[in-house]
Amino acid sequence: RAAGFPSRKTLDDFIFDHQPALKRDQIIHLGGGLFLEQARNIVLLGPPGTGKTHLAIGLGIKAAHAGHRVLFGTAVEWVARLQDAHHRGRLAEEIVRLRRYGLIIVDEVGYIPFEQDAANLLFQLVSSRYEHASLILTSNLPFARWGDVFGDQVVAAAMIDRIVHHADVISLKGASYRLKDSGITTLPS
Numbered sequence: 291r292a293a294g295f296p297s298r299k300t301l302d303d304f305i306f307d308h309q310p311a312l313k314r315d316q317i318i319h320l321g322g323g324l325f326l327e328q329a330r331n332i333v334l335l336g337p338p339g340t341g342k343t344h345l346a347i348g349l350g351i352k353a354a355h356a357g358h359r360v361l362f363g364t365a366v367e368w369v370a371r372l373q374d375a376h377h378r379g380r381l382a383e384e385i386v387r388l389r390r391y392g393l394i395i396v397d398e399v400g401y402i403p404f405e406q407d408a409a410n411l412l413f414q415l416v417s418s419r420y421e422h423a424s425l426i427l428t429s430n431l432p433f434a435r436w437g438d439v440f441g442d443q444v445v446a447a448a449m450i451d452r453i454v455h456h457a458d459v460i461s462l463k464g465a466s467y468r469l470k471d472s473g474i475t476t477l478p479s
């Protein structure tokens with residue numbers, strides 16, 4: 291739990307048959323951790339309940355087992371952490387400190403819209419890690435809608451540009467796994 295994972299989910303627990311569009315080999319390869327040596331990123335996109343957080347945690351656990359320093363947080367938690375550092379006059383220091391972590395996971399970009407200062411803070415985090423250390427991000431929204439989330443099209447575009455330059459972008463599809471046995475087949479979109 292040192293990495294802040296909200297629950298324990300492993301790649302071994304993931305049922306790939308439930309996510310047929312997903313390439314099992316790609317996930318297994320990523321689990322090998324080469325992306326961390328190359329400071330590449332992983333972006334998991336898709337509707338709620340399709341396994342984004344599960345895969346992010348599973349990859350994070352693998353990375354931690356391989357000896358990498360890993361930190362998990364939601365986008366909202368990361369913004370709060372950076373805002374706190376900013377208010378203490380220690381933003382630059384905090385961002386440098388976070389570079390010592392080989393993997394930072396930013397879960398749930400898109401559920402809660404940000405104010406512009408939040409967009410700027412996350413941009414600085416992304417920017418400082420670019421070609422230096424890895425990020426895993428998850429979002430329910432396609433990149434085209436990140437501008438709305440960040441309230442700033444220019445900052446969002448610059449952030450996405452850096453994130454995807456060296457990244458695996460993986461789109462999950464289908465109905466929520468959470469609703470699997472509920473009889474409900476669609477959620478509002």
Ligand code: ADP
Binds near residue numbers: 305336340
């Ligand atoms: P998301 O982050 O995309 O909203 P989660 O990763 O939190 O979804 O998945 C929701 C729940 O369903 C979790 O308990 C997760 O472990 C489980 N789950 C989702 N997809 C799968 C899958 N393909 N195999 C096994 N469990 C899954």
Ligand code: MG
Binds near residue numbers: 342343344397398
């Ligand atoms: Mg999630």
